[in-house]
Amino acid sequence: MNKLQTNICRGGVVTAILTYLFLLDGCYGAFYTQDQPAMLLESLAESADRDSDYSDYVASADDGGRVWKSEHGTMTIEPGCFVTEGAVQGVFSYMERCYQAVSALKMTETADLFSGACDGNRELNRNAWEYLIGLRAMQKPDLTLEEYRFELTVTAAVMKDDGSLYLHMNENNVQRFTQHSDIESEFYRIAHRFEMVNQGGGWKIRKHLQSDGIYQNLMGEYWDSDLDTCMEEDWEIRNAGGFFALRRESLLRQAKEQMILRSRDNGSPSLPVTAHPYDREAAVSYADRWIGVRNGDWADFTGQGGNCQNFVSQCLYAGGIPRDISGGETWSWKRSDTALPEDAKNTLPWINVEAFRSYTVRNRGYGLAVQRDAPYLSGEPGDIIQMGFPERWSHTVLITKVVTDREGRTVDYLVDSNTADLRNVPVSAYSLPCQTLTKIAGWNER
Numbered sequence: 001m002n003k004l005q006t007n008i009c010r011g012g013v014v015t016a017i018l019t020y021l022f023l024l025d026g027c028y029g030a031f032y033t034q035d036q037p038a039m040l041l042e043s044l045a046e047s048a049d050r051d052s053d054y055s056d057y058v059a060s061a062d063d064g065g066r067v068w069k070s071e072h073g074t075m076t077i078e079p080g081c082f083v084t085e086g087a088v089q090g091v092f093s094y095m096e097r098c099y100q101a102v103s104a105l106k107m108t109e110t111a112d113l114f115s116g117a118c119d120g121n122r123e124l125n126r127n128a129w130e131y132l133i134g135l136r137a138m139q140k141p142d143l144t145l146e147e148y149r150f151e152l153t154v155t156a157a158v159m160k161d162d163g164s165l166y167l168h169m170n171e172n173n174v175q176r177f178t179q180h181s182d183i184e185s186e187f188y189r190i191a192h193r194f195e196m197v198n199q200g201g202g203w204k205i206r207k208h209l210q211s212d213g214i215y216q217n218l219m220g221e222y223w224d225s226d227l228d229t230c231m232e233e234d235w236e237i238r239n240a241g242g243f244f245a246l247r248r249e250s251l252l253r254q255a256k257e258q259m260i261l262r263s264r265d266n267g268s269p270s271l272p273v274t275a276h277p278y279d280r281e282a283a284v285s286y287a288d289r290w291i292g293v294r295n296g297d298w299a300d301f302t303g304q305g306g307n308c309q310n311f312v313s314q315c316l317y318a319g320g321i322p323r324d325i326s327g328g329e330t331w332s333w334k335r336s337d338t339a340l341p342e343d344a345k346n347t348l349p350w351i352n353v354e355a356f357r358s359y360t361v362r363n364r365g366y367g368l369a370v371q372r373d374a375p376y377l378s379g380e381p382g383d384i385i386q387m388g389f390p391e392r393w394s395h396t397v398l399i400t401k402v403v404t405d406r407e408g409r410t411v412d413y414l415v416d417s418n419t420a421d422l423r424n425v426p427v428s429a430y431s432l433p434c435q436t437l438t439k440i441a442g443w444n445e446r
Helices: 003-010 085-104 119-137 213-222 227-232 240-263 280-289 308-318 353-362
Strands: 019-021 028-030 066-069 073-077 145-159 165-177 185-198 203-210 367-374 384-389 392-404 410-417 421-426 434-444
Touching: 073 085, 085 119, 085 145, 085 165, 085 185, 085 203, 119 203, 119 213, 119 240, 185 227, 203 227, 213 240, 240 434, 280 308, 280 392, 280 410, 308 353, 308 392, 308 410, 353 367, 353 384, 353 392, 392 421
Parallel strands: 073 145
Antiparallel strands: 019 028, 066 073, 145 165, 165 185, 185 203, 185 421, 367 434, 384 392, 384 434, 392 410, 410 421
16 A cells, blocks of 8 residues: 555545546446445536535535535535645636636636646646547537536545645536537546645645546556556656647547548448347447446446446347357356356456457357448447547447437437446547447347
């Protein structure tokens, strides 16, 4: 246990939910337990009239926690965490300004939010905003935001020897994208780390990191899936501004190239003949149900490489595709509530993105039948999209809705996923540049 972890444990924190970015299959993960479901997000309409006044209160261990409010967000401080009002306002300033910039897709100033003690981290955060804005701005769909709301939960707070305050927090948020403003896109359990310092004129950020693909992609070799380890680095990155700017420009260039290729991939699918249909509605319904919580009948691989493929396999199963333990290519995992022959065999394609891709093209006879790498714009609810970089496919999501333009042409998909846990989020907003469609045809008995 390092010094920081020891301090957190001694601080009497009731719950510390640590979120990591797991690299085994590239899925972004958070730790959940069945009796700790993710916070239910208030609808934007219900929360619009909440006041934004601050109090002078500092959270203490014996009052059951405290909720602070800003214009578009809340911060719940769990019992056992002591946080100053100035630090709360410093975090809120960062979050509000970030969402304002992302909402309009226009960059704004960030330097005044930071203490200036760690140039490398300040440059990382500035480039992260520019990277996210650049990704969304280049898309054909309008990914500006009409409305947004975020909820922060402080799960650990440590006052360090130098007087700085180290905060663990998780974020849930709702975003209403202009392209589909009637639908709320929900993001769950984004892990943040803030190190705040009091400079006399107010609390500023010394360092900040969060667990998402934007930060991982920008940091490259400097990234560590353990955010606390990553925060403890000395950040002496030579010419940090130039380093992150070059990475951002390269990533945006690659994303644009892939986006153009997908926009031209509008042919007709060529599905295999199947004896049994696929219940797309049932698959989507299952996906919507298990975002932010886990189905205890199945194993959960959050924290062990990511739960994205496991989640999508469960969705296909809910849509009527049987588990497959026959022949040389198999796709199955044990359920805790059944005692079928399929429960005796756990196979990699059920839980691993690359292995599943291999299964979909090699399987013959019994089981799932698909068209892998189908024309990208031919997707339907219940189909799946796999994504990653040219050298590795690392994430899988399920399409829940098709977004069309006025002429009825497909311009985007809304998707559900685990690790990260997202519901009805536009796939065009993902930071992974390479995306491919797998169309589900149904299944065969032989």
